[in-house]
Amino acid sequence: LTTRHYRVxxxxxxxxxxxxxxxxxxxxxxxxxxxxxxxxxxxxLNAKQLRIYSVCLNNSIDTSFQYFDPTLDVCQDREQEERxxxxxxxxxxxxxxxx
Numbered sequence: 001l002t003t004r005h006y007r008v009x010x011x012x013x014x015x016x017x018x019x020x021x022x023x024x025x026x027x028x029x030x031x032x033x034x035x036x037x038x039x040x041x042x043x044x045l046n047a048k049q050l051r052i053y054s055v056c057l058n059n060s061i062d063t064s065f066q067y068f069d070p071t072l073d074v075c076q077d078r079e080q081e082e083r084x085x086x087x088x089x090x091x092x093x094x095x096x097x098x099x
Contacts, residue, residue: 005040006033 010032017026033043048069055065 004044005037006035006043008032009034 008031010030012030013027014029015025015027019025031045033040047067050069052065052067055063057063
């Protein structure tokens with residue numbers, strides 16, 4: 001269990017586009033954090049199944065970020081598109097997570 005050294009005080013979600021054909025949503029999130037220590041340098045957010053294009057700090061500073069989602073490629077093989085059953089998903093999920 002990871003200890004968070006901040007508290008989320010406010011969050012705004014703004015959806016700017018919905019595409020029913022590709023089953024995708026485009027938008028942005030603004031999160032206001034209250035650090036519980038002075039030297040907060042990293043935060044960890046749950047962004048599973050999202051594509052992050054940029055991260056901005058204090059509305060002005062573009063900052064670097066790392067993103068890793070082992071389930072991102074689960075069942076994305078277009079040749080196997082007809083296999084949308086639980087067994088196929090489970091096999092690929094375990095493979096993606098190296099389990």
